Amino acid sequence: MVRQFLAAFVALVALACATNPATGKRQFNLMSEAQEISAGQEADAQVKKEMGLYSDGNLQEYVSNIGLSWRISPNGPICRGTTPL
Numbered sequence: 001m002v003r004q005f006l007a008a009f010v011a012l013v014a015l016a017c018a019t020n021p022a023t024g025k026r027q028f029n030l031m032s033e034a035q036e037i038s039a040g041q042e043a044d045a046q047v048k049k050e051m052g053l054y055s056d057g058n059l060q061e062y063v064s065n066i067g068l069s070w071r072i073s074p075n076g077p078i079c080r081g082t083t084p085l
Contacts, residue, residue, distance in 0.1 A: 018029045031039070054060065 017026045019025070020027050
């Protein structure tokens, strides 16, 4: 019984490991990339609803440039979408 549980646990952990596109290393993931994107889109809608958006073009450009520098890695883009204020 314990041996079967241990085998199932090891199999589950092995299946949940995926390669991180930003680092190239394998890591434990509980969500697929599609689930992460969906959760981000839902959170984005909630933040826009609660906080609203700023209409200052200069501020928008400044923050967008910072966001772009964060989401590009040596391995290519690790994030998709825009960063509206």
